[in-house]
Amino acid sequence: MFLTSEILEEDSLIYLPLQQQWYSPSSCLWAKSTCISGKVAIASIYPGLQEFFVDRLGIQPPHVGMFVEELQRLANGDIAPPIQQVSDLIQEISSRAPTPEALNGLRDCNILPIKGIDGQVSLQHAASRFAIVDRLQYEDLFRGKIPMLDFGLEDIYKLQPFLSALGLEDRYMSLNIKENSMANSSTLDSILSRRMRAKAYAFYRLVSPYCSWSCSFH
Numbered sequence: 001m002f003l004t005s006e007i008l009e010e011d012s013l014i015y016l017p018l019q020q021q022w023y024s025p026s027s028c029l030w031a032k033s034t035c036i037s038g039k040v041a042i043a044s045i046y047p048g049l050q051e052f053f054v055d056r057l058g059i060q061p062p063h064v065g066m067f068v069e070e071l072q073r074l075a076n077g078d079i080a081p082p083i084q085q086v087s088d089l090i091q092e093i094s095s096r097a098p099t100p101e102a103l104n105g106l107r108d109c110n111i112l113p114i115k116g117i118d119g120q121v122s123l124q125h126a127a128s129r130f131a132i133v134d135r136l137q138y139e140d141l142f143r144g145k146i147p148m149l150d151f152g153l154e155d156i157y158k159l160q161p162f163l164s165a166l167g168l169e170d171r172y173m174s175l176n177i178k179e180n181s182m183a184n185s186s187t188l189d190s191i192l193s194r195r196m197r198a199k200a201y202a203f204y205r206l207v208s209p210y211c212s213w214s215c216s217f218h
Contacts, residue, residue, distance in 0.1 A: 008057060016040055030054050030061045035088045036070045064096040068105060075109035075123070083113050083121060083150075091155070094162035103165045113150040121150050132156060132163065132171040142173070 008014065012022040023040055030053055031041040039062075046053060053059045071089045074081035090111065093103075110123040114130045124130070130147040133139045134156055139148070149171070151159060163169065170176075 014042065016042065016045060018045075025053075025057045025059050028053070028059045029066075030059050034062060035085065035092065036062065036066055037073075062092070064093055064098050064102055067093045067096075068098075068102060071111050072105050072109060075106075075111050080123065083123065086111055086123060087113060087151070090162055091158065094159045097161050098165045100165045100167065103162075107166065114147050115150040116147050117144055119144065126166050126168060130171065131173050131176070132168065134172050134174050138173045138177065 009024045009026060012024045012027075014023045014025060014028055015021075016023060019040070027038065027040060028042050029036070029039045030043050030050065032044045034041040042053065042059070043050070054061070067089050071086065071093070074086060074089070107126050110125050112124050112126065112128070112130070113121050114124045114128060115121050128147070130149055131142070132149045133142075134153065136153060139153075142148070149156070156163075163171075
């Protein structure tokens, strides 16, 4: 008797040793791990059988739509989902370069971990009031003063595709903060001025061979 995809589906004939259970093809994903409920990953268990599982049985690699649907399901549940689970799904989506259209269903969902001024983290939607910290000095300066997206700097860079697709580029603190340097008072230091002139002249002598003849020193 030949094993067909219909037989494998009806009889759940895909075995996973770690779980010690049998699964149907529709319950499987061709991936090394997965955070999608109701699905199991089989790529690390059967690494040499991709052609059979993917081409013959139609087991799919996870795509961005699967993670978006899972995130929507969690956001619309009766119980607030674990923030780490939501964060993992967001990173999976971002790693697949989502388009704005792909994320339309997430814009009104409470799926963004926001740290409030009280230090508590809660899941909020894209229209909520918060900033995206993309400079370490800004995090130190504004911690406890404004709500912030609760991801580390390294994760913020990785999440750029996701944040851009949600239209949140204008929340980056580096685009909204203008830095000014001011001196309360100033006095002329003749000794420092002479030292600066001497160093400037020495620097000019060093670089002048590389300058065009139009360069002048004052």
